[in-house]
Amino acid sequence: MRFTSQRLDDGIRERAFALGDIPGLLWTPETTPAPAPLILLGHPGGLHRMYPRVAARARHAVAEGFAAATIELPGGGDRPRCPTTEQARADLLRAPAAEEPVDEIVDRLVLPLVDQAVPEWRAALDALLSLPEIGGPVGYSGGVIAIGLRLARVEPRIAAALLFAGSFVPRAMFEEARQVTIPLQVLLQWDDEGNDRQMALDLFDAFGSQEKTLHANMGGHTGVPPFEGDAANRFFARHLPRAQPTGRGH
Amino acid sequence: MRFTSQRLDDGIRERAFALGDIPGLLWTPETTPAPAPLILLGHPGGLHRMYPRVAARARHAVAEGFAAATIELPGGGDRPRCPTTEQARADLLRAPAAEEPVDEIVDRLVLPLVDQAVPEWRAALDALLSLPEIGGPVGYSGGVIAIGLRLARVEPRIAAALLFAGSFVPRAMFEEARQVTIPLQVLLQWDDEGNDRQMALDLFDAFGSQEKTLHANMGGHTGVPPFEGDAANRFFARHLPRAQPTGRGH
Numbered sequence: 372m373r374f375t376s377q378r379l380d381d382g383i384r385e386r387a388f389a390l391g392d393i394p395g396l397l398w399t400p401e402t403t404p405a406p407a408p409l410i411l412l413g414h415p416g417g418l419h420r421m422y423p424r425v426a427a428r429a430r431h432a433v434a435e436g437f438a439a440a441t442i443e444l445p446g447g448g449d450r451p452r453c454p455t456t457e458q459a460r461a462d463l464l465r466a467p468a469a470e471e472p473v474d475e476i477v478d479r480l481v482l483p484l485v486d487q488a489v490p491e492w493r494a495a496l497d498a499l500l501s502l503p504e505i506g507g508p509v510g511y512s513g514g515v516i517a518i519g520l521r522l523a524r525v526e527p528r529i530a531a532a533l534l535f536a537g538s539f540v541p542r543a544m545f546e547e548a549r550q551v552t553i554p555l556q557v558l559l560q561w562d563d564e565g566n567d568r569q570m571a572l573d574l575f576d577a578f579g580s581q582e583k584t585l586h587a588n589m590g591g592h593t594g595v596p597p598f599e600g601d602a603a604n605r606f607f608a609r610h611l612p613r614a615q616p617t618g619r620g621h
Numbered sequence: 622m623r624f625t626s627q628r629l630d631d632g633i634r635e636r637a638f639a640l641g642d643i644p645g646l647l648w649t650p651e652t653t654p655a656p657a658p659l660i661l662l663g664h665p666g667g668l669h670r671m672y673p674r675v676a677a678r679a680r681h682a683v684a685e686g687f688a689a690a691t692i693e694l695p696g697g698g699d700r701p702r703c704p705t706t707e708q709a710r711a712d713l714l715r716a717p718a719a720e721e722p723v724d725e726i727v728d729r730l731v732l733p734l735v736d737q738a739v740p741e742w743r744a745a746l747d748a749l750l751s752l753p754e755i756g757g758p759v760g761y762s763g764g765v766i767a768i769g770l771r772l773a774r775v776e777p778r779i780a781a782a783l784l785f786a787g788s789f790v791p792r793a794m795f796e797e798a799r800q801v802t803i804p805l806q807v808l809l810q811w812d813d814e815g816n817d818r819q820m821a822l823d824l825f826d827a828f829g830s831q832e833k834t835l836h837a838n839m840g841g842h843t844g845v846p847p848f849e850g851d852a853a854n855r856f857f858a859r860h861l862p863r864a865q866p867t868g869r870g871h
Binding site: 575580581582583585586587589596598601 | 811822825830831832833834835836837838839846851852855859
């Protein structure tokens with residue numbers, strides 16, 4: 372991982388980095404008395420386009436003492452497009468008009484994305500946790516929910532996840548959801564145009580976690596109310612305890 | 622309203638009162654620099670039996686600067702039983718085994734209770750708001766959800782409600798729910814034995830409020846996780862702003 376730029380703004384350090392050819396962003400408090408717990412910020416791909424919303428979430432988390440980081444998704448932003456993914460995306464857009472079933476298209480779109488993205492996020496985690504200012508434990512926050520789901524299942528360093536129920540989940544991954552046991556908070560936009568409400572409720576039901584909370588709010592995909600930022604911080608504060616500052620000479 | 626006893630414990634004043642022949646409880650901070658916003662605490666009836674849970678919710682709210690109050694329900698505790706309600710309650714207990722439809726029994730059980738209880742809560746509100754240490758605005762928190770629903774619809778002094786989706790709601794009241802417009806937070810216990818999950822989701826959908834949030838948690842009827850106490854306080858802190866302390870001589 373190499374840092375490519377940084378800026379300081381209002382007590383928050385934002386650094387752009389490259390992990391091989393994957394671009395990423397890291398936000399930390401300007402001063403870190405002890406290694407900060409880390410929140411990985413998920414998004415639907417296209418970091419430049421998503422920057423305002425992702426950065427706002429990051430700054431909200433850093434204000435509460437967390438570090439926050441994200442990387443570009445496979446095929447997102449300036450990363451090379453994958454022809455089969457692009458085909459699936461086009462098919463999915465056409466499917467409602469053609470009244471075609473979408474399950475098979477969702478499989479073609481999401482499963483390869485999850486298979487490629489999850490090892491990249493784990494590699495980013497290796498690099499980020501090697502920085503002295505970041506200590507863990509680690510949370511995942513956001514969409515793509517299928518990526519968060521897979522990470523929650525396979526990556527033991529992730530202690531809690533806040534998932535946005537706002538994107539398609541392949542049916543095969545409902546079985547994976549039963550194997551997730553970490554604490555979850557699931558956000559559902561009740562009137563999300565692009566999201567099947569019943570599927571989201573079924574997925575929430577499927578998760579194996581003993582502590583899981585659904586927060587359903589009114590409005591469409593991008594209408595998550597601001598108070599959910601506070602609720603997210605409180606969820607992570609419960610599950611990502613900060614390391615105690617070590618005294619000098621220890 | 623006349624106070625019948627009081628005790629002070631850990632900075633919180635708990636007073637028992639009688640409103641006519643209806644017993645009630647009021648919790649306030651020991652000292653109130655300004656009139657406190659009030660939270661009415663709903664419960665299923667039987668204040669003595671419910672005391673530990675209601676008092677815990679009250680103390681949690683008072684610790685954040687709210688006043689909290691509750692009254693006994695019609696037919697609850699030492700109040701006279703109503704024969705038709707008792708009959709409906711008995712019928713409801715028998716209904717699952719007999720595979721009888723419960724809608725008509727729920728109507729007989731809940732509608733008269735709501736019709737009798739709501740004017741009593743409004744009378745309690747008149748009395749409580751006349752105390753100098755209580756200022757409003759007012760929130761309603763808890764079950765019986767049908768009582769909270771009716772209060773939210775008819776009582777303009779109630780500015781926000783946190784409702785427990787844990788008891789039966791007559792179908793006729795779904796139409797009333799569409800007329801509720803105040804901010805709502807609805808708690809749903811996902812595995813509540815005595816509660817129909819789909820009915821709770823339908824009721825949440827029916828409320829007319831622009832700001833409404835569903836918090837669904839794992840576990841049965843009495844298993845609401847402790848962190849929902851904090852979430853409740855934050856919800857009410859957003860919607861029940863405290864009056865500014867008035868300076869001397871004003």
